[in-house]
Amino acid sequence: GAVVSQHPSRVICKSGTSVKIECRSLDFQATTMFWYRQFPKQSLMLMATSNEGSKATYEQGVEKDKFLINHASLTLSTLTVTSAHPEDSSFYICSATGGLNTEAFFGQGTRLTVV
């Protein structure tokens, strides 16, 4: 299947700093990318949906000014956690799809720890 690369896999940052997570589709054009967050022993919760070249659509309760999403090309989307706090510590995972009836491919996930 297609490959989606997410980087970094783990990151530790200090409170108040910003962290950028990258999600790349390596061998297909991703018209839509999704960003999820997963707390321990809980579901993957959809944070936002981004379409290439347009603003991301955020789910209810997700602060768009805190979780900045950019999808500037058909192969790259980034999630920036701004002014991170310990409660932002979580597992973040992206997925990418080439269209309405195509499979979604997932990145490896990023474990963020804010200290």
Add this chain to the structure above:
Amino acid sequence: GDSVTQMEGPVTLSEEAFLTINCTYTATGYPSLFWYVQYPGEGLQLLLKATKADDKGSNKGFEATYRKETTSFHLEKGSVQVSDSAVYFCALSVPRGSARQLTFGSGTQLTVLP
């Protein structure tokens, strides 16, 4: 809203045992149903899917049948192997904009002992 309820883990089985992981869903309209698997240190991979009622998805010895009457999509395998140890996610998808949005269950950790 749409939701998926998945059997809680962890589940520990001996090699060659029979596996069932229960999954039920609520959704408006006619969702597609999926099982994803996540091996340690890797991303989620699609294991199998079913797009309409009574469809059976199958892959690598795993099977699941889309039961509209019971709103279920239980995952089964007749004889598990150590290499099946992973986290399994049940999910549904509905069209949203230009893509299909996935809603996930909480995941079930499976450990198979030799």
